[in-house]
Amino acid sequence: MSFFSIPLKSLLRRRTRSALTILGLGIALAAVISLVGISQGFERSFVRMYQRRGVDLLVQRSGGGNRKDKTLSVKLDPKLRAIKGVRDVDGGLMDMIAMPEFDQFAIILNGLPGNSPELTRANVIDGRRLEPTDERSLMLGKVLALNIGAKVGDDVKIYEQPYKVVGIYESPTVFENGGAIILLEDLQRLTDLNGKVTGFAVSIDHPGNEAEVARIAREIQALEPHLEAMRPDKLVAEVQEVKAAKATAWITSAIALVIGAIGMLNTMVMSVFERTREIGTLRAIGWRKSRVMRLILLEATFLSISGAVAGAIAAVGITKIMSSLPLTNGYIGSEIAPAVFVQGFVIALLVGFFGSLYPAWWGASLSPIEALRRK
Amino acid sequence: MSSPGTATAVERRTQPAAPAILRAVNLRRTYADGQVTALNDVSLEVHPGEYVAIMGRSGSGKSTLLNLLGALDRPDQGEIYFEGEALSKQRNLDSFRAQRIGFVFQSFYLLPTLTAIENVQIPMFEGPLNPTQRADRARELLKIVNLEHRLNHLPMELSVGERQRVAIARALANEPAMLLADEPTGNLDSTNEAEVLDLFDRLHRERNMTLVVITHSQDVADRAERTVHLRDGRIVADVVAHHTPNSSRS
Ligand SMILES: Nc1ncnc2c1ncn2[C@@H]1O[C@H](COP(=O)(O)OP(=O)(O)OP(=O)(O)O)[C@@H](O)[C@H]1O
Ligand SMILES: [Mg+2]
Numbered sequence: 057m058s059f060f061s062i063p064l065k066s067l068l069r070r071r072t073r074s075a076l077t078i079l080g081l082g083i084a085l086a087a088v089i090s091l092v093g094i095s096q097g098f099e100r101s102f103v104r105m106y107q108r109r110g111v112d113l114l115v116q117r118s119g120g121g122n123r124k125d126k127t128l129s130v131k132l133d134p135k136l137r138a139i140k141g142v143r144d145v146d147g148g149l150m151d152m153i154a155m156p157e158f159d160q161f162a163i164i165l166n167g168l169p170g171n172s173p174e175l176t177r178a179n180v181i182d183g184r185r186l187e188p189t190d191e192r193s194l195m196l197g198k199v200l201a202l203n204i205g206a207k208v209g210d211d212v213k214i215y216e217q218p219y220k221v222v223g224i225y226e227s228p229t230v231f232e233n234g235g236a237i238i239l240l241e242d243l244q245r246l247t248d249l250n251g252k253v254t255g256f257a258v259s260i261d262h263p264g265n266e267a268e269v270a271r272i273a274r275e276i277q278a279l280e281p282h283l284e285a286m287r288p289d290k291l292v293a294e295v296q297e298v299k300a301a302k303a304t305a306w307i308t309s310a311i312a313l314v315i316g317a318i319g320m321l322n323t324m325v326m327s328v329f330e331r332t333r334e335i336g337t338l339r340a341i342g343w344r345k346s347r348v349m350r351l352i353l354l355e356a357t358f359l360s361i362s363g364a365v366a367g368a369i370a371a372v373g374i375t376k377i378m379s380s381l382p383l384t385n386g387y388i389g390s391e392i393a394p395a396v397f398v399q400g401f402v403i404a405l406l407v408g409f410f411g412s413l414y415p416a417w418w419g420a421s422l423s424p425i426e427a428l429r430r431k
Numbered sequence: 432m433s434s435p436g437t438a439t440a441v442e443r444r445t446q447p448a449a450p451a452i453l454r455a456v457n458l459r460r461t462y463a464d465g466q467v468t469a470l471n472d473v474s475l476e477v478h479p480g481e482y483v484a485i486m487g488r489s490g491s492g493k494s495t496l497l498n499l500l501g502a503l504d505r506p507d508q509g510e511i512y513f514e515g516e517a518l519s520k521q522r523n524l525d526s527f528r529a530q531r532i533g534f535v536f537q538s539f540y541l542l543p544t545l546t547a548i549e550n551v552q553i554p555m556f557e558g559p560l561n562p563t564q565r566a567d568r569a570r571e572l573l574k575i576v577n578l579e580h581r582l583n584h585l586p587m588e589l590s591v592g593e594r595q596r597v598a599i600a601r602a603l604a605n606e607p608a609m610l611l612a613d614e615p616t617g618n619l620d621s622t623n624e625a626e627v628l629d630l631f632d633r634l635h636r637e638r639n640m641t642l643v644v645i646t647h648s649q650d651v652a653d654r655a656e657r658t659v660h661l662r663d664g665r666i667v668a669d670v671v672a673h674h675t676p677n678s679s680r681s
Contacts (some may be wrong), residue, residue, distance in 0.1 A: 057549050058562050069544040069585070337540040340503055341554045341601070342529020424503050428540070 063355035073327070078362045080319045081404060085367025087312035089400040090374040093392030095305030097375075099298050100393065105229040106288030109174060111146075112263040114291045115276055116255035118284035127252035132279065136256055139275050141268055143261050146172050147253035149243045153214065158204040164235035165214070167243025167253075174257075175237070183208035183223035186237060194219045194242075198226045199233040214238070215246045230379070258285070313403060321411040323359075328352060328415035335419045336427025345420040352416035353409065360408025364401045371400070450515065451476040452608060452641055453500060458509035460495050469495040470506070471664040477609070480639040482631070484652040487661030493645045494613055496661065500643065501532045501611045514608070529557035533602030535612035539594045541586040547573060547597045548582040554604040572600040576630060592623030599630060609641040610634070616651060628654050 067074045106114065115136065117126045127149070136145045149167035154160060168175050170188025178185060178195065186195050194214065196206060201224045204212070211218040219238065227233050244250050258276070262268050269287070276285040292298055328335070338348050375392055419427075453476065460470040470492045477483055477500075485493050498504040499511060502524045511518045513531065521527050528534075541550045551569035560568060573579055576596040586594050595615060602610055610631075616624040632654060634640040644651060652658045653672075660668035 057552050057565065059556060062545070062549075065549070066542075066544040333540060334542055337536075337542070338553065339525070340528065340534055340540075342525050342527075342532075342557050342605075343553075344523070344525045344557070347556065425498055428536070 059350075060354070063351055063358055066355060067358055074359065074362075077323045077327075077359050078366050080323060081360060081363025081408070082366030082370055084312055084315055084317075084319060085364060085400050085404050086370035086374055088309040088403065089367060089371035089392060089396055090378070091305045091309040091312065092399065093371065093375060093396040094378065095302045096393055096396060097391060098301050099292055101229050101231060102292040102295070102298060103289045105227075105232060106257070106292070108228065109177070109257060110259050111257040111288055112260045112269060113258040113273055113276070113285045114255055114288055115258055115283060115285045116291070118277075118282050125252075127249055127254055128256070128283075130251050130253055132256065132283075135279055136258060136276060139272060141261050141272050142258055144173060144259045146174060146257045146259075147240075148172065148174070148255070148257070149240055149247070149249060149252065150254040151243060151247060155204060155213075160200070160203060163200060164231050165243065166235060166237045167240040168237055169240045172240075178223075178225045178237070179227065180223045181226045183221065185223055186239060188239070190222060190239060192217065192219050192242065193222045194236050194238040195223045195225055196221055197233040197235045198224055199230070200236055203234075212236075217246070313407075317407045317411060321407075321415075325415045327355075328412075328419040332419065332422065332427045332430045336422065336424045336430070339420070339422075339424035340428060348420040349416045352419060353412055356408045356412035356416070357405065360404045361401075363408070364404035367400060367404065368397050371397075449478055451512075452479045452481075452514055453477040454512040455496075455500060456510050456512070458496070458499055458506045458511070460492075460499060460504070460506050468664050470499070473509075473661075473664070473666055475500075475659065475666065475669075477641060477643060479608075479641055480635070481657065482635045482642045482655045483644070484655035484658045485643065485645045485661065486647070486652055486658055491661040492664040493661055495664075497611050497613050497643065497645055501534060502528050503534075526557060529554055530605055531608045533599075533604075533607035533610045535595070535598055535602050535610060535615045537614040537617040539586070539591075539598045539618075541594060541597060541601075543586055546583045546585055547578060547589065547593075547600075550586070550597055551600045551604055554601060558605050568604070569600070572603050573597070575603070576600045590623070592619055592626055595619060595623070595627055596630065599627070603634075609643065612642070612644045614645050614647065616646065616648065621650075624648070624650070 115128070115132070117128055128147075130147055133145055133147055136142060147169065151165040151167065153163050153165050155163060166174075168186075170186070170190075175186055180195070181198065183195075186193060194212065196204075196212070201207070201221070206212055206221055208221050208224060210221050212221055213219070214236075219242075225232075225237070240253070244252060258272075260269065260272055273285040277283050286294070335348055335352075338351075339345075371392060455473060455475045458470055458473040458475075459468070461468050473492075473496060475496075485496065487493050495504070499506050502511075502513075502518050502521070505519070513527070518524070518527070542553065545553070548566065548569045551572050552565045555565045555568065570579070570582065573582060576599055578593060578596055578600070581589060581593060581597075584593075586597070589597065595618075599610075599615075612631075615631075616627050619627060628651060631642055631644070635642055642655070644655065646652055656672055658668075658670045658672070659666055660670070
């Protein structure tokens with residue numbers, strides 16, 4: 057019998073107790089992994105959306121965290137196009153609307169010009185594309201259409217006004233599937249933002265050339281004092297909603313983690329208390345403290361690894377379920393980045409190790425007689 | 432040896448020529464900050480190959496004495512010499528216990544998640560054997576205690592008598608110089624008690640094992656060559672048996 061097999065056998069031959077511990081740790085870890093994973097997926101999805109559109113720089117109003125009106129004037133459009141190396145400019149207005157009657161509270165409504173490349177590129181799976189001549193019409197993302205049960209030809213209320221569904225599109229990004237597109241003029245009218253856009257998507261001739269991209273960004277920012285031109289990935293990380301989602305996820309996962317850690321600590325302390333006699337026996341027959349500690353720590357490590365695996369599997373399940381609920385599937389993707397799993401594993405191992413360090417030390421430090429007299 | 436204030440006469444055995452394996456001198460052990468005197472001025476010699484029973488009422492200090500002799504505990508006063516060396520000078524009592532002492536307890540104290548053969552190997556982790564040698568030795572030891580047919584049983588799957596025999600095999604794992612047993616048959620019926628006592632006899636006779644056994648049972652004490660009686664933390668009698676009632680020895 058090897059030393060390693062002692063804790064393994066101890067865990068395998070106390071199935072129920074081990075299973076309960078693994079379950080407790082797994083649940084805590086699943087919460088951490090899925091929450092962090094969802095928030096990061098949110099950000100990644102944003103970035104991917106811009107990458108797919110071939111957007112190299114996003115132009116928007118800078119800094120104004122507290123400024124109510126964060127829009128820009130469409131008059132910037134020709135000035136942007138005039139910059140050398142700029143291939144295309146697409147100004148759009150973005151709005152967030154709710155349809156409480158369908159449990160939808162964060163629908164991204166995109167106002168795009170009739171000739172927007174974004175419109176021409178849309179993958180229409182039912183009905184037709186939105187045309188520049190359309191009036192009071194819109195296209196729905198696939199998931200949104202499903203969630204509100206709307207078909208081509210139906211009327212959908214936007215700001216209390218009926219809009220006709222002319223088409224349904226599908227996109228690889230969850231936000232877009234959960235959103236809707238209307239013509240820019242319509243959205244400007246609805247939101248009293250005539251001649252305004254949220255920002256411009258700029259594509260450039262040589263996006264691979266970092267120096268060139270930086271030069272164009274500088275030139276754009278020189279156009280007007282409050283302008284900001286950023287790479288989509290940088291911008292997304294700056295978006296307040298993404299920041300808020302990330303912060304919320306981290307706070308929630310910190311709480312989940314603390315609860316998980318306390319659960320783990322509790323389990324380890326209990327398991328050491330429960331086995332004070334066994335520890336006393338080991339010490340009485342001559343096992344030194346360090347060997348007893350190694351045994352307890354090894355057992356804790358095995359438990360945490362199993363808990364981490366269980367948690368990872370559960371996290372995948374939770375995320376899959378969350379991303380398929382009507383309430384959330386508009387903006388939650390179903391994949392978790394591998395890095396999040398790695399983080400989860402590291403956390404589980406650290407919690408397991410340090411959570412059992414004290415009980416292990418306590419148990420091993422008891423005098424053997426003291427330990428044998430207990431219980 | 433003298434115990435001032437002890438009313439009862441102490442009958443001393445004649446000293447054998449061999450030096451004592453264990454010599455305890457004026458041991459004192461108190462508990463609860465000196466409120467309870469569990470052991471008071473106890474001196475005792477045990478010689479190699481001797482079979483000693485310790486008797487006395489509950490609370491008379493038997494376990495306290497045995498724990499001191501087995502280096503599970505340190506005395507407040509006095510000294511214990513094992514093979515001539517003072518235990519108080521021993522740097523590492525853990526390794527002393529692992530190598531020189533075999534303990535047998537009333538409640539066996541087997542690890543419930545390990546099989547018989549695995550339990551017997553536990554003390555060997557403090558020794559030089561590799562895993563294969565450990566398993567081989569454990570098998571041999573279990574054969575000595577007549578449990579070769581129960582190698583892979585968990586303690587729960589063994590009778591109490593069998594459990595105690597596994598514990599005895601475990602106590603022998605590192606070839607100790609001495610076996611210390613605290614009421615080893617206290618949880619056993621008479622059949623199982625006899626089996627354990629036969630085993631002790633065999634170890635004593637065939638391997639010249641030194642045995643110190645605490646017991647409440649006269650049957651157990653009758654097997655020993657010598658009985659030390661404790662009362663209120665003092666030795667009040669130390670009796671050498673003139674004949675052994677054990678038929679197998681006559
Ligand atoms: N850890 C302790 N703390 C306080 N008092 C103790 C402790 N251990 C033993 N005692 C006391 O010391 C005295 C001797 O105890 P000991 O366990 O040696 O008796 P014993 O002869 O083995 O009794 P028993 O036959 O019941 O096992 C008793 O009065 C007991 O209550
Ligand atoms: Mg006792």
